[in-house]
Amino acid sequence: MTARNILALGAMSLLVLGTGSALAQQKTLTISVYGIAQDAYKAALYDPFEAQCGCKVVVESGTASERLAKLEVNASAPAVDVIAFSDANALEAANKGLLAPIDPAKVPNLADIYDFAKDPLGNKMGVGYTFYGTSIVYRSDLVKIESWLDLFKPELAGQVALPNITGTQGPITLFMLQKAIGKDDPKFADAIDLVAEHKNDVVTFYNSGSQLTQLLQQEEVIASVTGRFSWPSLMKLDMPIAWAAPKEGQTGGMNVLALVKGAKDPELAHQFINYWLSAEVQQKLAEGLVDSPVNTKVTLPEDKAEGLTYGAESAKAINFLPPAQQLENRDAWLSGWNSKVAN
Amino acid sequence: MFANRRLGILLLAPATLFVLVGFIIPVLILLAGAFRTGDAWSFANYTAFFSQPLNREVFLRTFRLGLIVTAVSAVLGYGVAMAVVEAGPKSKGRLVALLVLPLMISPVARTYAWLVILGRTGFVNVALTSIGLTDAPLRILFTETAVFIGLIQLFFPLMVLPLISSLENMPRDVVPAARVLGASWFAVFFKVILPLTREGLVVGGTLVFVGSLTAYVTPAILGGSKVLMLETLLYQRVSVANDFASAAVIAVILIVMSILTNILLKRLASVRRRR
Amino acid sequence: MRFAGNTLLTLVLIFLIGPFVIICIAGLSGGETLAFPPQGLSLRWVQRVFEIESFRSAFWLSISLAIGSTLLALILGIPAAYALDRYNPPMAETIRNIVTAPIIVPGIIVGLALLRHLVVPLGIPITLALIIGHTALLVPYAVRVVSASLINLRTDVEEAAVMLGATRLQSFFKVVLPNIRSGILAAFIIGFITSFNQVPISLFLTGPGITTLPIGMMFYMEFNFDPSVAALSGLLAIMSLAIVMLAEKLLGLSRYV
Numbered sequence: 001m002t003a004r005n006i007l008a009l010g011a012m013s014l015l016v017l018g019t020g021s022a023l024a025q026q027k028t029l030t031i032s033v034y035g036i037a038q039d040a041y042k043a044a045l046y047d048p049f050e051a052q053c054g055c056k057v058v059v060e061s062g063t064a065s066e067r068l069a070k071l072e073v074n075a076s077a078p079a080v081d082v083i084a085f086s087d088a089n090a091l092e093a094a095n096k097g098l099l100a101p102i103d104p105a106k107v108p109n110l111a112d113i114y115d116f117a118k119d120p121l122g123n124k125m126g127v128g129y130t131f132y133g134t135s136i137v138y139r140s141d142l143v144k145i146e147s148w149l150d151l152f153k154p155e156l157a158g159q160v161a162l163p164n165i166t167g168t169q170g171p172i173t174l175f176m177l178q179k180a181i182g183k184d185d186p187k188f189a190d191a192i193d194l195v196a197e198h199k200n201d202v203v204t205f206y207n208s209g210s211q212l213t214q215l216l217q218q219e220e221v222i223a224s225v226t227g228r229f230s231w232p233s234l235m236k237l238d239m240p241i242a243w244a245a246p247k248e249g250q251t252g253g254m255n256v257l258a259l260v261k262g263a264k265d266p267e268l269a270h271q272f273i274n275y276w277l278s279a280e281v282q283q284k285l286a287e288g289l290v291d292s293p294v295n296t297k298v299t300l301p302e303d304k305a306e307g308l309t310y311g312a313e314s315a316k317a318i319n320f321l322p323p324a325q326q327l328e329n330r331d332a333w334l335s336g337w338n339s340k341v342a343n
Numbered sequence: 344m345f346a347n348r349r350l351g352i353l354l355l356a357p358a359t360l361f362v363l364v365g366f367i368i369p370v371l372i373l374l375a376g377a378f379r380t381g382d383a384w385s386f387a388n389y390t391a392f393f394s395q396p397l398n399r400e401v402f403l404r405t406f407r408l409g410l411i412v413t414a415v416s417a418v419l420g421y422g423v424a425m426a427v428v429e430a431g432p433k434s435k436g437r438l439v440a441l442l443v444l445p446l447m448i449s450p451v452a453r454t455y456a457w458l459v460i461l462g463r464t465g466f467v468n469v470a471l472t473s474i475g476l477t478d479a480p481l482r483i484l485f486t487e488t489a490v491f492i493g494l495i496q497l498f499f500p501l502m503v504l505p506l507i508s509s510l511e512n513m514p515r516d517v518v519p520a521a522r523v524l525g526a527s528w529f530a531v532f533f534k535v536i537l538p539l540t541r542e543g544l545v546v547g548g549t550l551v552f553v554g555s556l557t558a559y560v561t562p563a564i565l566g567g568s569k570v571l572m573l574e575t576l577l578y579q580r581v582s583v584a585n586d587f588a589s590a591a592v593i594a595v596i597l598i599v600m601s602i603l604t605n606i607l608l609k610r611l612a613s614v615r616r617r618r
Numbered sequence: 619m620r621f622a623g624n625t626l627l628t629l630v631l632i633f634l635i636g637p638f639v640i641i642c643i644a645g646l647s648g649g650e651t652l653a654f655p656p657q658g659l660s661l662r663w664v665q666r667v668f669e670i671e672s673f674r675s676a677f678w679l680s681i682s683l684a685i686g687s688t689l690l691a692l693i694l695g696i697p698a699a700y701a702l703d704r705y706n707p708p709m710a711e712t713i714r715n716i717v718t719a720p721i722i723v724p725g726i727i728v729g730l731a732l733l734r735h736l737v738v739p740l741g742i743p744i745t746l747a748l749i750i751g752h753t754a755l756l757v758p759y760a761v762r763v764v765s766a767s768l769i770n771l772r773t774d775v776e777e778a779a780v781m782l783g784a785t786r787l788q789s790f791f792k793v794v795l796p797n798i799r800s801g802i803l804a805a806f807i808i809g810f811i812t813s814f815n816q817v818p819i820s821l822f823l824t825g826p827g828i829t830t831l832p833i834g835m836m837f838y839m840e841f842n843f844d845p846s847v848a849a850l851s852g853l854l855a856i857m858s859l860a861i862v863m864l865a866e867k868l869l870g871l872s873r874y875v
Contacts, residue, residue, distance in 0.1 A: 352707055355701045355707055365736070369731035422623060448858045451851070560832075
């Protein structure tokens with residue numbers, strides 16, 4: 001290899017790397033979302049929006065806590081314009097001053113969405129784009145589930161997984177366990193003690209929906225807790241998996257879209273939020289069993305509605321754990337969990 | 344040796360400056376953060392870190408797994424290295440290529456394969472139950488055993504390669520000579536082979552031990568949230584909680600442990616040589 | 619004894635290589651989810667790998683990053699190794715320690731340090747940080763491998779060239795470089811593979827639309843449980859096999875052991 005060759009190769013590789021930044025000259029919108037079902041979002045949301053706005057949508061995906069940590073680190077020069085979060089994560093981001101209020105005048109589709117989704121965090125810091133129920137999924141051929149406490153039945157020992165405390169599903173699982181125990185304690189001390197007592201019976205505390213799919217498919221576990229958003233991939237498994245209706249009811253959550261403070265193009269960001277809430281997009285996402293719609297104009301046939309948490313009635317039946325309460329008590333849950341369960 | 348020292352400095356400057364600015368300074372700033380609480384220098388972060396039972400457990404587990412992985416790969420490594428050397432120069436090239444191959448393959452791909460093999464309905468359990476060794480499938484995934492298996496596969500080549508080269512550098516006739524003199528295989532190994540290949544063992548041991556301490560992908564995928572190791576704990580502290588103080592403490596622990604291992608094992612090797 | 623040794627060797631090789639065979643087969647599954655043995659054989663997931671855009675862009679990023687940072691590390695490392703070996707620079711030991719330091723610092727710390735104390739305060743782009751991190755990691759390899767081949771090259775050849783009227787620079791390019799060619803090639807291969815497979819350094823250095831392939835695979839796995847990651851793993855394993863065979867053919871890898 002001569003010096004000239006080395007230089008030429010070096011220049012070439014710099015060129016290759018440089019093309020990335022050349023593309024950035026075009027108008028871009030950077031969004032940060034959960035990594036689930038990205039193909040469906042691309043077809044129903046990103047591609048049509050790109051065609052409409054003549055811009056490029058750049059997607060960052062990952063779990064909520066990872067993306068929140070990144071948002072905070074990059075606060076002085078945000079890389080993201082619009083972010084999709086759980087309501088509690090979004091409220092935390094808002095409290096840390098990482099979000100900017102959404103201007104309702106620029107989001108006309110707000111008129112069509114359920115009231116509870118219009119301003120769930122207060123101060124216009126976010127708008128709900130979907131909500132879901134969370135319950136126990138189990139192998140109906142192997143076990144019967146009627147209560148949240150059934151997770152710790154002896155026949156499930158060594159065959160049950162729970163969501164990790166660091167995610168969204170972990171705290172709401174504790175919420176329902178505490179409710180099932182029947183003692184009122186916002187710090188969930190009894191629920192944490194219960195999990196700690198059975199921690200050796202729990203296979204793992206999973207971090208993401210696909211991990212749960214894998215656990216069920218490989219028969220590592222026969223019961224666990226998850227949100228309705230995992231249901232389509234669980235149905236694909238072709239196993240007798242059932243969605244429990246525990247006597248204490250279901251819990252659940254809402255996901256919101258928020259505007260990042262210092263977004264490069266707030267105008268475009270509003271346009272995108274508005275488009276995501278439109279009946280057209282919400283209908284497509286609902287039909288793909290990706291997200292339960294918040295837009296009241298979406299109508300679903302029975303078979304599709306069954307796979308989702310559909311309609312205002314089902315939203316009312318869910319025991320939501322208010323985001324403010326989550327933020328207030330999270331440190332207590334985490335320290336209780338770390339000292340009793342995690343080690 | 345050439346006399347022009349100025350030219351020498353000029354040639355060294357780019358690499359040195361690059362590593363200093365792009366690497367050493369940021370890392371030092373990060374490590375310094377482990378000794379800061381508020382505006383003062385202190386060890387408070389350490390006491391806070393080790394006062395958590397979870398952190399202590401993770402520290403001990405990381406250390407324990409590192410030692411076990413190193414010991415097991417050393418034992419297996421000697422056996423394999425001897426077999427490779429005995430196989431003769433012709434097959435050696437092919438065997439070494441096979442042994443090196445896993446090192447070249449993405450650790451994500453490597454670890455992912457174990458997910459399929461070690462599961463409850465995976466290859467190992469199906470085989471075990473079908474030949475009747477176990478009634479119920481064994482739980483292997485998400486245990487220390489799974490992490491151990493993954494780490495052994497990941498780092499075994501790093502142990503066996505230095506062993507092969509030091510076995511080759513050993514004088515050919517010492518082993519037959521010792522045998523003729525009536526030494527048992529056991530004695531031959533501990534009195535002849537081990538001292539003469541000590542250096543290879545030290546190099547391999549350092550690579551495997553430090554590698555196991557600082558592995559990320561294997562414990563992340565095969566251990567999950569119940570088998571945290573220092574590196575996965577560090578990632579979790581940062582990515583879930585923005586807890587940079589704990590992250591810096593873990594960083595210091597990891598670096599000190601790997602530098603100490605390097606120094607300690609180098610000493611061991613060179614003491615032997617001088618005698 | 620010999621028999622026992624060969625049995626052990628065979629078992630260990632099965633342990634080391636077997637998983638890749640299994641992952642390749644699992645990637646050829648016709649079913650919806652990852653399983654072994656696979657439910658029917660098909661190429662659908664292999665095909666799927668090429669359709670997933672995040673894999674495609676991550677692949678190209680990883681390739682350019684691996685080539686770019688290896689070349690940069692060689693450009694920095696070759697002169698440094700040459701100077702350390704041929705000139706007797708002041709503080710040679712200290713400098714050798716500095717340029718080989720990156721090898722002993724766990725990658726995750728490097729990534730975090732670069733993010734916190736280079737990317738954020740100076741506002742440099744993530745891609746640049748990735749190049750810096752990967753290059754820093756590779757400089758020690760470049761210095762070590764090139765040093766090793768320089769030691770075997772006698773200095774009097776260069777002296778002869780200089781006496782015959784070549785400048786130092788000419789003698790370096792005409793005499794030294796061709797003679798350490800295989801060392802450089804070896805360093806390039808090691809560097810390329812190290813960078814291409816690197817996870818911990820890149821873990822914190824990802825941004826919207828900027829993800830290296832191994833990180834992209836881990837993120838994809840978090841949300842999708844289908845055989846496409848197995849198919850991709852199989853493809854990567856085959857690619858590595860090709861590189862190892864090429865390296866063995868060109869250089870005789872076993873000579874470096």
